[in-house]
Amino acid sequence: MPKTSPEQAASALLQEFRIERTPVAVADIAKKRGVKVSVGPLPVDISGFLIREKGSAIIAVNSLHSSTRQRFTIAHELGHLEMGHPAKSDVYRGLNFRNEKSSQGDDELEIEANRFAASLLMPEGRILELVGSKGVDLEDEQRIQSLAKKFEVSPQALIFRLINLRLATQH
Amino acid sequence: MPDDRNPALYRRIGEQIASVRRSRGKPQSGLALAVGLSRTSVANIEKGRHRIQIHTLYAIAAALGIEPAELLPPRVARKDKPMPKDLENKLKADEKSSVSDFLSKLGGDNDAQD
Numbered sequence: 001m002p003k004t005s006p007e008q009a010a011s012a013l014l015q016e017f018r019i020e021r022t023p024v025a026v027a028d029i030a031k032k033r034g035v036k037v038s039v040g041p042l043p044v045d046i047s048g049f050l051i052r053e054k055g056s057a058i059i060a061v062n063s064l065h066s067s068t069r070q071r072f073t074i075a076h077e078l079g080h081l082e083m084g085h086p087a088k089s090d091v092y093r094g095l096n097f098r099n100e101k102s103s104q105g106d107d108e109l110e111i112e113a114n115r116f117a118a119s120l121l122m123p124e125g126r127i128l129e130l131v132g133s134k135g136v137d138l139e140d141e142q143r144i145q146s147l148a149k150k151f152e153v154s155p156q157a158l159i160f161r162l163i164n165l166r167l168a169t170q171h
Numbered sequence: 172m173p174d175d176r177n178p179a180l181y182r183r184i185g186e187q188i189a190s191v192r193r194s195r196g197k198p199q200s201g202l203a204l205a206v207g208l209s210r211t212s213v214a215n216i217e218k219g220r221h222r223i224q225i226h227t228l229y230a231i232a233a234a235l236g237i238e239p240a241e242l243l244p245p246r247v248a249r250k251d252k253p254m255p256k257d258l259e260n261k262l263k264a265d266e267k268s269s270v271s272d273f274l275s276k277l278g279g280d281n282d283a284q285d
Contacts, residue, residue, distance in 0.1 A: 036277075038277055040276060041190070041237075041241050041269070042273055043263075044191075044193050045263075045266070046266060046270070051255055051258055058277065060270075060273055063241075064191060088258075089255055089258040089261065090261075091258065091261040
């Protein structure tokens with residue numbers, strides 16, 4: 001059986017809960033999955049973590065980080081669960097956009113979780129609806145800001161997603 | 172003589188202040204200036220060597236833009252909620268007490284809102 005890609009797993013989850021609107025209510029989805037989401041202050045290098053115990057899971061989110069980052073953290077940890085990653089816990093130290101491609105080994109699952117998170121929060125169909133096939137000029141800061149706002153993600157996360165979907169244009 | 176003034180408590184409050192301060196990109200000297208203390212006093216508070224006074228805690232919270240309660244560890248003993256080994260192995264030494272505090276607060280009503 002071919003392995004489900006992070007993008008497929010995210011879109012399956014959106015379909016299961018019939019979510020079409022953005023911003024995607026990610027904490028809500030987690031709760032519907034029976035995952036407890038708890039927000040509170042954590043050390044600054046930690047975006048959040050995941051603990052799996054018998055039959056239950058807890059996602060911890062650092063309240064000291066921005067709300068867009070908190071949403072990405074929830075989506076990332078949810079990705080580990082949805083894709084059935086084996087580790088019992090995960091400490092998420094944030095998305096490093098620059099090193100994303102060059103990471104290796106253990107980081108593979110982290111990258112998958114990040115891809116899942118990006119696809120969940122910024123569904124391809126919804127992006128296409130908003131930007132069309134012509135894509136977005138990455139230097140158009142206003143446009144990037146307003147799109148990021150629609151998805152409640154950081155501008156960096158949006159830019160990264162646009163590049164991956166080949167919807168970014170640059171001069 | 173045993174120290175019954177709970178030095179661990181002041182260390183944990185100090186760690187939390189330091190962690191939030193760093194997340195705000197504020198140097199010790201900047202925080203000191205904002206609350207009218209010397210940089211050395213702030214350093215001592217963060218190390219838990221100096222037992223912080225309540226009005227200072229409020230001033231520091233104000234300077235960091237958070238509620239004083241966010242700097243305070245929970246009342247329950249840390250032993251009550253053991254940290255999964257698997258999680259502990261992924262944490263740096265100076266992160267453990269604050270994650271531990273977080274875990275002991277679980278079950279509270281601080282759920283995420285969309």
